[in-house]
Amino acid sequence: MAQSPHEVQIGTTESDPSVFITVTANGPYIVHGTPPLHLQTITPDATGHSWTYEQGRAFAVKDGTALCRCGHSKNKPYCDGSHRHAPVDLSETASFDPLLQHSTEIDGPMVALTDNERYCAFARFCDSGEQIWKEVTIQGRSHADAAIRMAHHCPSGRLLVWDLQTKQPLEQPMPVALGLIEDPQQGCSGPLALQGGIRVVSASGRSYEVRNRQTLCRCGASSNKPFCDGSHASIKFNDGL
Ligand code: FES
Structure with a gap:
């Protein structure tokens, strides 16, 4: 191809x-x-x-x-x-650089988070009472799922949550x-x-x-x-x- x-x-x-x-x-x-x-x-x-x-x-x-x-x-x-x-x-x-080139990374027990602040659209889905940067660090399926949900609603794509096993972003097709x-x-x-x-x-x-x-x-x-x-x-x- x-x-x-x-x-x-x-x-x-x-x-x-x-x-x-x-x-x-x-x-x-x-x-x-x-x-x-x-x-x-x-x-x-x-x-x-x-x-x-x-x-x-x-x-x-x-x-x-x-x-x-x-x-x-x-x-x-x-x-x-x-x-x-x-x-x-x-x-x-x-910049024309890929976002991930200038993203920071947080590794948690189940998922990882990459974040490029420059692209923040201030939609605030990253904070549902507990913030995404904390959720990814807490052990447990419900915390990983909360982080995945928040990232998926982030309209700018600033936030991406990754599966630590497959090393792939947990993105749903849109x-x-x-x-x-x-x-x-x-x-x-x-x-x-x-x-x-x-x-x-x-x-x-x-x-x-x-x-x-x-x-x-x-x-x-x-x-x-x-x-x-x-x-x-x-x-x-x-x-x-
Ligand atoms: S771009 Fe705003 S009026 Fe044309």
């Missing part, structure tokens, strides 16, 4: 190659193919910790749809050309989808979530590593563009949707 011309993270199956996203220089994201796009609201449990997502309203996507990444469109989630006058620098600053994250607990809107191995192509033409779970900045404030770094929470980005 021919080798993929771009990096694909271990544990990720790349989407149908007709589905990918290109980042334009100082402009919007262009969606290729027709992946579904919905509101994706972070929903807490009874104790107020992020627990699951509620899928909301659907938005039309055609091949070539432009999605706002500057945060200033009056027709979000679509681009309306406002980026041309918006006081925001959309230059890409993220259908190809785009999500507009909303975070009522924090009173803000979040990034564009990509799931299911959707390739992201830089304005330079180079592809970033393909991953199962990724989050792209749509507020314009990330210091790790095109990826989200959680800045939407501090600026209280509101997409009005």
